[in-house]
Amino acid sequence: MSVTIVLGSQWGDEAKGKVVDLLSEDAHIVARFNGGDNAGHTVVNPFGTFRLRLTPNGFSNPQTTCIIGPGVVVNPATLIDEFTMIKKSGIKLKHRLWISPRCHVVMPYHPLLESIYERARGTTQTGTTGRGMGPVYADKVSYNGIRLCDLADEEVFAEKLRVQLAIKNPILTAFGLQPLDLKVIFREKMSQYDFLKDMVREPFGFLQDALAGQATIVLEGAQGALLDNDWGTYPYCTASTTLAGGATAGLGIAPHWVRRVIGVAKAYTTRVGRGPMPTELTEATGEALRREGQEYGTVTGRPRRCGWFDAELVRFTSRLNGATEVALTKLDVLDQLPVIKICTGYCREGETGQFHYWEGDARWLGGCTPEYIEMDGWMQSTKGVRAFGDLPSQAQAYVRKIEELIETPITLVSVGPGRKENILL
Ligand code: GDP
Ligand code: IMO
Numbered sequence: 479m480s481v482t483i484v485l486g487s488q489w490g491d492e493a494k495g496k497v498v499d500l501l502s503e504d505a506h507i508v509a510r511f512n513g514g515d516n517a518g519h520t521v522v523n524p525f526g527t528f529r530l531r532l533t534p535n536g537f538s539n540p541q542t543t544c545i546i547g548p549g550v551v552v553n554p555a556t557l558i559d560e561f562t563m564i565k566k567s568g569i570k571l572k573h574r575l576w577i578s579p580r581c582h583v584v585m586p587y588h589p590l591l592e593s594i595y596e597r598a599r600g601t602t603q604t605g606t607t608g609r610g611m612g613p614v615y616a617d618k619v620s621y622n623g624i625r626l627c628d629l630a631d632e633e634v635f636a637e638k639l640r641v642q643l644a645i646k647n648p649i650l651t652a653f654g655l656q657p658l659d660l661k662v663i664f665r666e667k668m669s670q671y672d673f674l675k676d677m678v679r680e681p682f683g684f685l686q687d688a689l690a691g692q693a694t695i696v697l698e699g700a701q702g703a704l705l706d707n708d709w710g711t712y713p714y715c716t717a718s719t720t721l722a723g724g725a726t727a728g729l730g731i732a733p734h735w736v737r738r739v740i741g742v743a744k745a746y747t748t749r750v751g752r753g754p755m756p757t758e759l760t761e762a763t764g765e766a767l768r769r770e771g772q773e774y775g776t777v778t779g780r781p782r783r784c785g786w787f788d789a790e791l792v793r794f795t796s797r798l799n800g801a802t803e804v805a806l807t808k809l810d811v812l813d814q815l816p817v818i819k820i821c822t823g824y825c826r827e828g829e830t831g832q833f834h835y836w837e838g839d840a841r842w843l844g845g846c847t848p849e850y851i852e853m854d855g856w857m858q859s860t861k862g863v864r865a866f867g868d869l870p871s872q873a874q875a876y877v878r879k880i881e882e883l884i885e886t887p888i889t890l891v892s893v894g895p896g897r898k899e900n901i902l903l
């Protein structure tokens with residue numbers, strides 16, 4: 479038995495999907511535990527290129543069971559689209575996918591409420607993915623949620639929907655939006671549920687049996703530690719728990735089963751949406767990183783903000799998650815830079831000493847200035863390299879310096895999007 483959690487160590491899009499896809503070759507189970515279709519995980523494997531938001535990245539191994547745990551919020555339309563797309567590519571998933579009936583359902587009013595909140599915030603808006611995450615998780619914790627198990631009973635669902643529309647429609651109309659029609663939503667959700675119902679089954683017993691046996695289990699995180707609702711740059715964060723603790727709660731796996739926690743970190747930093755990002759580069763180097771790294775959001779297509787690697791942040795998130803190791807991805811994106819900087823900590827105007835991420839809130843972080851060390855670039859391609867010793871000496875030094883600063887062993891360096899484009903350390 480081995481449980482490995484794969485988590486984002488920065489602001490999301492660290493290539494968690496790629497790392498999970500790699501591990502799925504030997505996994506009996508791959509499970510998602512948080513977030514919803516705000517996630518966008520791209521994998522490039524022998525079956526093609528897939529951009530998945532909800533389906534766990536074990537889908538391409540016929541031996542792997544895929545589980546969507548109770549911590550995930552499900553937009554049925556997205557899941558049906560992905561299921562259909564995977565089927566078209568020749569992969570059979572139906573009997574391998576388990577969706578917990580405890581999952582909350584993203585309803586049509588959730589993205590609408592989110593658009594009202596975002597508009598009202600004006601210049602302080604978060605820049606969400608627009609998938610209704612804040613409102614659906616808010617409904618969950620305020621006992622207003624509708625779960626997949628509610629859709630199993632038409633009467634229960636109709637009554638819950640009636641109550642929610644009685645609350646939500648006056649808000650929508652007050653902000654100039656059209657009220658939603660109960661019958662239309664009811665019919666749409668029932669038909670979506672009908673499509674999914676064979677796969678809606680509680681995975682707890684299956685998981686417990688697997689834990690007691692010799693199963694290899696990979697838990698696939700969505701978003702990143704700095705988007706966590708408690709420890710991220712609140713309110714510029716997401717609505718769910720993105721940390722190792724969320725993985726165990728979101729699936730019903732006790733913490734003592736977890737053997738490995740892999741933090742995935744890009745060899746630089748990116749962020750989509752608003753909020754502080756101390757190492758952001760707004761000039762030509764940032765643009766070069768965006769171009770080389772193809773840094774555009776998978777879900778919204780927005781350009782990602784790019785900057786230098788922030789070791790202060792990744793050291794913090796490694797501790798927060800108890801990362802046993804870090805996978806450093808997209809090293810190849812730095813191939814042509816003559817000089818590369820790494821942030822080692824922060825200073826603040828008029829104050830003495832070095833400061834840490836956890837000492838303040840998002841506004842405070844916005845007032846921090848990074849302290850950098852400079853390293854020589856290697857100015858040659860690393861894409862074809864498969865052994866650490868074959869990396870240019872400057873690239874080796876860069877990886878080793880990061881490892882030292884984040885105080886966590888780096889066990890994988892990724893140098894391309896493909897499943898095999900890695901250096902294992
Ligand atoms: P996730 O949300 O953490 O799964 O990450 P995304 O899939 O949103 O973003 C990572 C992007 O980088 C994807 O388009 C990957 O195909 C791509 N990618 C992954 N690893 C590498 C790498 O080592 N080098 C390069 N150039 N691209 C990579
Ligand atoms: P993956 O799993 C990057 C960001 C949004 C926004 C904030 C809140 O692909 O790494 P939300 O829609 O969750 O309420 O948006 O969080 N965000 C992500 N950024 N990768 C993601 O997922 C993200 N999921 C949400 O851009 O700033």
Ligand code: MG
Pocket residue numbers: 490491492517518519520776
């Ligand atoms: Mg992503």
